[in-house]
Amino acid sequence: MAIKVFLVIQNRLRGIMFVPLAYGAVAIMQDLYRFPSKYYLLVIVANLATAWLIVAFATRLINNNLLRRVVNWAAWTWITLRIVGLDSEIQQMLESARIGLGESTISVWQILQGLTLLALLFVGARFLTRTTTTRVNSNEEMSPSMRVLVVKATQVALYGAAFFIGMRAVGIDLTGLAVLSGAIGVGPGFGLQRVVSNLVSGVIILLDKSIKPCDVISLGDTFGWINSLGARYVSVMTRNGKEYLIPNEDLITGQVVNWSYSNDYVRLDIYFGTAYHDDPHNVRTLAIEAAKSVDRVLSSPRAPVCHIVGFGDSSVDYILRFWI
Incomplete structure (x- = not known):
């Protein structure tokens, strides 16, 4: 700065x-x-x-x-x-130029005042939103989903208040917006249905906390961790650096595997084989010790195990299971 x-x-x-x-x-x-x-x-x-x-x-x-x-x-x-x-002359000229809005009229001067006020209110709302976002994200007592929900609700409240205050300051009758909102309401039935569905699904995801930032999920062929939760989509970052923007509706209606929903533990299965003349007890002991030598592998309560799962043409097949 x-x-x-x-x-x-x-x-x-x-x-x-x-x-x-x-x-x-x-x-x-x-x-x-x-x-x-x-x-x-x-x-x-x-x-x-x-x-x-x-x-x-x-x-x-x-x-x-x-x-x-x-x-x-x-x-x-x-x-x-x-x-x-020259400000007085210009102001009088702009006030004399009026635009009809139904039964009422509004001057160009009022429009300029309203746009200026809206710009100032939006700048103030953006500043308050950033301040709130910084404080909410620094609060460790709140869950990640609740942080996102509070930030989104704050954004809607502040920007909505700025818009309505600006309209009232200009003198526009807000009751006329009821007719406009009724006309817009027909939109979801024709072209905005998926958009509204994604918005509602995003709110549901934030409320039920089924998916949170930093969770590891898999949806179809996509596997990665949640980078951010948006109003219309969820950002999923994969291990190769690709970022998928998955619509919220797909996470609600589809089958999602959340690897870190209740805990962060993940079980890994490693298959390997040895020759028939190798002692199975020694093989199992060495495999378990090799797994325990890795710091990320849990030793309790889920200790590594190794079992024989089959006999191949030229090898004894084992499975090594451990949790990280």
């Missing part, structure tokens, strides 16, 4: 040095001339340079590049109009 701030200051170093020089020149001009008209343009330049620095540093808090550029240009344009004294 400190390095990022240092780089931002370094990139804006010329502007930072220009601002005090500009205001110093304004102070000198004020001493030399009694009439402000003599140094009016210099005051505007100094104010614009200051506003440019403030906007440049403030927009660095926005991580999204597109949103940062939009906010940067919008703020810079409005501050420029305000400094040169």
